[in-house]
Amino acid sequence: MDAAENAAPATTTSVAEVFRPPGGEWVRVSPVLARAYRIELAISLGLGVLLVCGGLLLIPDVPRVIPMVIALVALVAFVWIWIVIGRRVTSWGYAERADDLLVTSGILFRRLVIVPYGRMQLVDVTAGPLHRALGITTVQLHTAAATSDARIPGLTPDIAADLRDRLARRGEERSAGL
Missing domain, CATH: 1.10.287 (Helix Hairpins)
Known part of the structure; x- marks a missing residue:
């Protein structure tokens, strides 16, 4: 056995830490x-x-x-x-980082989706009749991957519009070098 196999990991990461946003708190959706x-x-x-x-x-x-x-x-x-x-609803959250967007959700089965800005193709804002009447929208991110499902429901229209514009701008900046 060599030393690499005997060496204990420097730090252990708990499952809760995997779903924690680096350097900040989750921005929660509207109740x-x-x-x-x-x-x-x-x-x-x-x-x-x-x-x-x-x-x-x-x-x-x-x-x-x-x-x-x-x-x-x-x-x-x-x-x-x-x-x-x-x-x-309280499990939904998102965090913007320098190069990507993190979206988390789920109670029993936790989910963390990380979408690099450079991979985004389309930022979609939707609201059905009930959601419009209640004043909330959903921001949907589309990437080249067919399985990508990064959506943030329950945002007020002003927050959704600001997020849409920021994500579109960051996506254009990151994909400009391709």
């Missing part, structure tokens, strides 16, 4: 994003349960307890997802 996701949840789950239970009640041979069980399960799922939405 209004949780409200938007919760409204979407209430509409989609509410309509789904209403249609399924209403349809089952119209069938004469279906016991009445089945729609009630479905409604109860949906209510439990609704409460659970409501709580998870709040935690998930």
Whole structure:
């Protein structure tokens, strides 16, 4: 055995340190994003349960307890997802560094995406009808990699516009030498 194999690592890195932005804090998204996701949840789950239970009640041979069980399960799922939405929204964050943008998200499965400015091809800002009504947008970064999914939801329009302009400018600066 040589000395390199016996040598202990100089420092050990914890999993939490891997997801910490170097030299700063994460910029968090607006808590209004949780409200938007919760409204979407209430509409989609509410309509789904209403249609399924209403349809089952119209069938004469279906016991009445089945729609009630479905409604109860949906209510439990609704409460659970409501709580998870709040935690998930607080997990979103981004940090700008000199050469790249870091985006983090996730509760159970943490995710860190690092997008070099020179690899960005397009910066997209979107907002659906509900998000526009609540005053939030999503900034999406597109790169040459098909699997790249760097998006930052829940930004106010002024922050999104500033971030879009900064990222586009940095992307042009970095790709100018190619």
